[in-house]
Amino acid sequence: MTILSEIIEYNKEFVNERKFEEYATTKFPDKKIVILTCMDTRLTELLPKAMNLKNGDAKIIKSAGAIVTHPFGSVMRSILIALYELGADEVYIIGHHDCGMSSIDTEQIIGKMVERGVDRSLFKTLRYSGVNMKDWLRGFNDVTESVKSSVDQVRNHPLMDRKVPVHGLVAHPDTGRLDIIVNGYDSIDEN
Numbered sequence: 001m002t003i004l005s006e007i008i009e010y011n012k013e014f015v016n017e018r019k020f021e022e023y024a025t026t027k028f029p030d031k032k033i034v035i036l037t038c039m040d041t042r043l044t045e046l047l048p049k050a051m052n053l054k055n056g057d058a059k060i061i062k063s064a065g066a067i068v069t070h071p072f073g074s075v076m077r078s079i080l081i082a083l084y085e086l087g088a089d090e091v092y093i094i095g096h097h098d099c100g101m102s103s104i105d106t107e108q109i110i111g112k113m114v115e116r117g118v119d120r121s122l123f124k125t126l127r128y129s130g131v132n133m134k135d136w137l138r139g140f141n142d143v144t145e146s147v148k149s150s151v152d153q154v155r156n157h158p159l160m161d162r163k164v165p166v167h168g169l170v171a172h173p174d175t176g177r178l179d180i181i182v183n184g185y186d187s188i189d190e191n
């Protein structure tokens, strides 16, 4: 049995037995927050539980390393849509210790791509068209610094509402403990 067929088989049972009922909610976040965090598998259930969030409480955006890669990329767009369209009032950037995006070796990733059949000359073409693979794939060395820089990037985005607090936190992937790196209430524009 493939993973896909396993999923589809379970899904039929889930729907037929109306297991979805306990998750009923709307597209508007009840706690009016939008979270950007990492795709790390250890955080999938742990982080919402550790924050006392249930289905419907928060908009949760995930990216490798909880990094905002581009001011006009899809992460930033999602944050802006959550704020302007879906009723979120606060932003939480939550990185974590032992992240797969820390100290990433971009040369090694490119090597693996080539090994799996990507044409090496493509990287030259990409460079000519303005895509620097090393910059694009790069993670971070220090999660605290990374969270701070993502907070700055969101807070200072030209399309941001200056009254929206942008918090920065670091989670422990085993215990769910959260440490505040940036308290967004300290630097909002009250006017």
Ligand SMILES: [Zn+2]
Pocket (backbone or CB within 6 Å): 038, 039, 040, 064, 065, 066, 096, 098, 099, 100, 101
């Ligand atoms: Zn991570």
